[in-house]
Amino acid sequence: MPESRLGVGIVGVSPVRGWAATAHIPALRALPNYQIRALSTHNAESARAAGEVFGVGAVFSDHEQLVTQPDIDVVAITVKVPHHRELVAATLAAGKAVYCEWPLGRDLDDARAMAALAAEQGAHTVVGLQARQAPVIEFVQELLRDGYLGEVLSTTMVGLSVPGDVVGQPNAYMLDKTNGANLLTIAVGHSLDTLNYVLGEFADLSAVSDLRRPLITIEETGEQIVKTAADQIAVIGTLTSGATASIHLREAVAGGTGFLWEINGTNGTLRITADAAYPEIYPLTVTGAHGRNEPTQLAAPAALTQKCPALTSLEGTPAYNVGRAYAAFAADIDNRTHTVPNFADAVARHEVIAAIESSAATGKRVNGQSTALSRASSIFSSSMVV
Numbered sequence: 001m002p003e004s005r006l007g008v009g010i011v012g013v014s015p016v017r018g019w020a021a022t023a024h025i026p027a028l029r030a031l032p033n034y035q036i037r038a039l040s041t042h043n044a045e046s047a048r049a050a051g052e053v054f055g056v057g058a059v060f061s062d063h064e065q066l067v068t069q070p071d072i073d074v075v076a077i078t079v080k081v082p083h084h085r086e087l088v089a090a091t092l093a094a095g096k097a098v099y100c101e102w103p104l105g106r107d108l109d110d111a112r113a114m115a116a117l118a119a120e121q122g123a124h125t126v127v128g129l130q131a132r133q134a135p136v137i138e139f140v141q142e143l144l145r146d147g148y149l150g151e152v153l154s155t156t157m158v159g160l161s162v163p164g165d166v167v168g169q170p171n172a173y174m175l176d177k178t179n180g181a182n183l184l185t186i187a188v189g190h191s192l193d194t195l196n197y198v199l200g201e202f203a204d205l206s207a208v209s210d211l212r213r214p215l216i217t218i219e220e221t222g223e224q225i226v227k228t229a230a231d232q233i234a235v236i237g238t239l240t241s242g243a244t245a246s247i248h249l250r251e252a253v254a255g256g257t258g259f260l261w262e263i264n265g266t267n268g269t270l271r272i273t274a275d276a277a278y279p280e281i282y283p284l285t286v287t288g289a290h291g292r293n294e295p296t297q298l299a300a301p302a303a304l305t306q307k308c309p310a311l312t313s314l315e316g317t318p319a320y321n322v323g324r325a326y327a328a329f330a331a332d333i334d335n336r337t338h339t340v341p342n343f344a345d346a347v348a349r350h351e352v353i354a355a356i357e358s359s360a361a362t363g364k365r366v367n368g369q370s371t372a373l374s375r376a377s378s379i380f381s382s383s384m385v386v
Contacts, residue, residue, distance in 0.1 A: 009038035012079035015049040027323030097124035104346035106180030115343035127346040131280035133324035139300035149265025159277025161187035161251035182229035205237030207359040
């Protein structure tokens with residue numbers, strides 16, 4: 001049996017849709033060392049409905065009531081990004097561990113404030129960058145450590161985010177750049193986190209962003225809304241290892257490559273592919289080639305795919321990597337380890353996003369991993385990247 005059983009309260013649960021229902025609830029139900037003990041939504045009627053649908057008796061329309069429940073050990077925050085900071089602060093003030101969805105905040109300042117508060121409280125935190133827990137990503141790390149590629153020379157990533165020019169009403173807030181939930185922060189944020197986690201951080205970078213489809217149709221009403229968030233992001237830079245990195249992620253295109261991440265080395269090439277630029281959600285496939293040989297598919301070892309047998313039934317679903325992150329988080333709490341990305345890791349990723357914004361706004365190369373990246377948010381947080 002697991003060393004401890006953690007009671008979870010989830011803030012932001014819809015009875016009919018949403019990330020909590022799609023990923024968090026199935027993942028937590030599958031894990032023996034977690035129990036969902038409370039839910040909260042924006043109003044009492046929705047809370048009652050969610051409780052009935054998911055079989056949870058303690059439901060609240062006020063998050064303050066949820067975070068102060070004595071049987072809650074971990075609060076999962078799955079609401080829209082602009083509300084993260086308020087809810088994280090309330091959770092930390094109540095002395096609870098917190099799993100906050102990515103992006104951690106609307107911008108770098110938000111993320112830094114939350115990370116600082118968590119550090120002051122000595123709280124256990126995890127941010128939803130769960131692609132790090134994907135078996136294929138662990139496998140790629142093993143291949144690199146074992147010298148499969150030799151020295152890594154370069155890496156290229158291309159991907160497609162949201163296809164088409166229509167968005168559902170619940171996601172319309174993502175059209176406004178200031179809300180912090182868009183192509184740059186989500187698809188680019190998750191994809192770059194995976195790249196940087198495996199290959200190392202940027203020493204410097206240059207970026208271009210553009211808004212090629214400024215009018216988006218709301219699916220339910222047919223209304224056209226002006227979009228302010230960029231739909232084309234391209235980055236080229238040098239990693240601290242010396243490897244050259246090139247990334248182009250885009251949305252609102254007709255067809256195109258869903259996700260292709262290639263890592264080139266002195267001895268060969270690895271290719272990681274998926275149906276879209278969401279490596280944290282979509283199943284990943286890896287192929288490899290040595291020298292001039294044709295690439296062949298490489299299967300992740302059973303020791304990686306079967307690391308958490310309780311999640312086997314969720315393989316191929318959005319809940320799978322979330323479940324692996326929760327399992328690792330419980331082990332981190334028990335063992336005082338750090339294997340899942342915490343708020344400090346989230347700040348590092350927000351710094352890269354701020355550097356991309358800075359470079360795209362000025363046309364200048366951003367040098368240095370920490371100093372220049374850290375300055376970028378305060379200088380360019382109010383500028384529109386187009």
